[in-house]
Amino acid sequence: MPTHVKDLKVSGKRVFVRTDYNVPLDQAGRVTDDFRIRASLPTIEYLLEQGASVILASHLGRPNGSVVPEMSLKPVAEKLAELVQADVHFAPDCVGAEVASLVAALKPGEILMLENLRFHMAETDNAPDFSKQLARLADVYVNDAFGTAHRAHASNVGIVKHIKEVAAGFLLMKEIEFLVKAIESPERPFTVILGGSKVSGKIDLLKRLADVADNILIGGGMAFTFLSAAPLNHNVGSSLVEEDRLQFASDVIELCLDKGVNLVLPSDCIAARQITEAADARELPIRALEDDLMGLDIGGRTVISFNAILDSSKTVLWNGPMGVFEQTPFQDGTRSIARKLCDITKKGATTIVGGGDSAAALKKFGLAGCVTHTSTGGGASLELLSGIDLPAFEALKGAK
Ligand code: AMP
Numbered sequence: 580m581p582t583h584v585k586d587l588k589v590s591g592k593r594v595f596v597r598t599d600y601n602v603p604l605d606q607a608g609r610v611t612d613d614f615r616i617r618a619s620l621p622t623i624e625y626l627l628e629q630g631a632s633v634i635l636a637s638h639l640g641r642p643n644g645s646v647v648p649e650m651s652l653k654p655v656a657e658k659l660a661e662l663v664q665a666d667v668h669f670a671p672d673c674v675g676a677e678v679a680s681l682v683a684a685l686k687p688g689e690i691l692m693l694e695n696l697r698f699h700m701a702e703t704d705n706a707p708d709f710s711k712q713l714a715r716l717a718d719v720y721v722n723d724a725f726g727t728a729h730r731a732h733a734s735n736v737g738i739v740k741h742i743k744e745v746a747a748g749f750l751l752m753k754e755i756e757f758l759v760k761a762i763e764s765p766e767r768p769f770t771v772i773l774g775g776s777k778v779s780g781k782i783d784l785l786k787r788l789a790d791v792a793d794n795i796l797i798g799g800g801m802a803f804t805f806l807s808a809a810p811l812n813h814n815v816g817s818s819l820v821e822e823d824r825l826q827f828a829s830d831v832i833e834l835c836l837d838k839g840v841n842l843v844l845p846s847d848c849i850a851a852r853q854i855t856e857a858a859d860a861r862e863l864p865i866r867a868l869e870d871d872l873m874g875l876d877i878g879g880r881t882v883i884s885f886n887a888i889l890d891s892s893k894t895v896l897w898n899g900p901m902g903v904f905e906q907t908p909f910q911d912g913t914r915s916i917a918r919k920l921c922d923i924t925k926k927g928a929t930t931i932v933g934g935g936d937s938a939a940a941l942k943k944f945g946l947a948g949c950v951t952h953t954s955t956g957g958g959a960s961l962e963l964l965s966g967i968d969l970p971a972f973e974a975l976k977g978a979k
Pocket of ligand 1: 774775776777798799800801819874875876899900901902903904905936
């Protein structure tokens, strides 16, 4: 394990904290979801209490090396200022002479937020010179950006070589502990509920789950590739099917049979001809899907069977919505599952939501915060759960 920030002496030091403030902004440039900002507070507050000065660095969006004013971190600095009891200054760039003088003027107990790292191509290129320039700003480096930990960039991998003291922040450690424990030593029965549009992207995860899960429940668009695959060979109308993943889906079905994993697929769905708010949606058994109908949510019978398994589970991992939850006619399945997760959490189950769309769904239904842990990183949590090393975490471990 890397050094935890609480094991460092930071009083009077300048601490560079890589956070993940890649948050959604509305057209007026206001932060519409401050979940990731709140999640970064334990580390920031700890450092301020210890008498450090804090330099915060993040990316926002994909400006691809250009200065894109709509992707400035200024609104994030303003939001952070509402949440912490400290002065939050803002730097117009993340490297250069002006930034250096702002850093020099920073007092213990104060925060300086740097402008979007990705305004420089060197960030995603992990360019050594850029890493060195960032490292020069501080005495200590703390990585707390779980959402970016699956990328090897200058501010989360390159920088580690150029700064003496490095550590993981509270959020990064908490994310890793929850997700690794869930997959390596879960309290059983351990149920995984997967959804979202595609099987691709979840290949490694599915292979690993077949070894560790007791139940795998599959909803969302990806269920239709499984339903179409041998040995089921269902006709699923115009539902989303990844032809090039049919063999993989068959292999997973067989693997689950071999290993005694209970793989459950939808028996019914909410079907429509278009994905619109005004769609004429109807509930149908899978076998009744006509050629021009798409399955766009799980149906009521499927919800009942999924919920019965969730009710008796001690650990649940949820990744991916059960339907096109962004549209009203197709949101009920995802909402029912989200409610059930909240319900079993109250009864003592450990429930973990893998970030991304599932976290967005919880928020949409007013259920954010009711599960045990919601990850701040969709992509990073998927890779970690799949058994893939996260470069940013490995870099911290490898540091002296
Ligand atoms: P992913 O990016 O693979 O995690 O997929 C997330 C997206 O899957 C969401 O935007 C949903 O609207 C979409 N989705 C969920 N269920 C379905 C479905 N049955 N058909 C098409 N898209 C779906």
